[in-house]
Amino acid sequence: MANGPKNLHKIEKPTGRMRDDRIVLPDIILPPNVPSEPVAIADMAELFGITHRTLHFYEEKGLIGAGRMGLMRVYGQSDVARMAVINTCREVGMPISVIQDLFERLSAAQSRTEANALLEDALMTRQRELTASLSTIHRQLQQVNTLLANEATATSGRTAPTRQTVDLSDIEHRCLHMMAEGHTTSRIARNFQMKIDEVTEIENGLIQKIGAQNRFQAIAKAVLLGMIAS
Template sequence: MREIYARSEDRENTPEAKPGRARFLPAVRLPEGLPEGPVAIADMANAFGVTHRTLHFYEEKNLIKAGRIGLMRVYHAHDVHLMAIITLAREVGMPIATIQELMAELEQADSQEEADALFMEALMVRKRELMASLSTVHRQMQQITHLVDRPEDPHAAGNDNEGDGALSPLEIQCLELMAEGLTPVRLARSMAMEVREVQALEAGIIQKFNAHNRFQAVAKAVLLGIIK
């Protein structure tokens, strides 16, 4: 990898530095092996590990522009630099719309320092987004762990002779019907019981599994092999 455009003066007088395009771009690094001067589309694709179709897509989104030397499509230094920025942004998961907004902001940058600062701010915003996503995933994992966490005595719910945690045949029957999604009213009808009796039975099952609701109780029973 080699660093490019450490100073904006390196390209201020190049043909591709035209009005309407950013005069200052953040200093990034280019893949090794790129030829000096205009880069053919095949070399551009190989260097950045993308397809020709991806390059065309970025052109359609006005992120880069290709020129021509005869019949050959080529990219000048400015667009190679833009491609390096796009690649870094995509590697950290920035959406295309966000990259477009970044490029629009870079067009307004009046100095190299401002361009670098804009890019760093975009990266920090993405970092905060990823941290928020990690927090959400962590919370969801905790919920799943709590859902499938076994009772203190993992055998208590499956053995009728081990005290208060044991399930009676009636409770197992109720649990199997709960797993089928039957409501308390339908449970009562199927088990020839009063609705309030079924509700009390269900509450006892939930308590024995240290669950918060019938769905957690059923999930734990399945994991413990009590029901299928």
């Protein structure tokens, strides 16, 4: 009977293919006010501004692993540290497969210095990818501007169309500018100190007001309308 209560509170950690708590992780700043172990799934989601579904997805990919305290899903401090690395990579748009490869390389790291070098290498690779994408976007934007200029010249004899105006609130303007700067919905939510669902609603309203189909189209149209600088 003496061992009964202890067993009820024991956290059983799964042993997935990438769930090695001894792994050396790079230096990543953890979110403030990290609760003591065990960390409930709701607290984990709030710490990183993500949903429960996203955490389940990372578990399925072997990046983190939840334990159990009775019926409650919980995480250890090692998973919080892992999640900090994952979140850093995801916020710069790093694909899950690349993050999985990074963790596999980290599992062989012998020191924090080596782990930092591996993360730096992954970030530099992503930097090159983003630079190439940015170059493509600028080229396409220039082509759009040229086409619009040609259209304006061809119709110069006609009555100039009225430029579309979009009435946005202050928070919608701020959200639009952060979207244009490449911030994710979760990052914007943390910046505004709002819930992800609330920011998602603001973004959807923006997209509808601007007359776009998605985030990227909304940003492109906002540039063409002069709402944000190109």
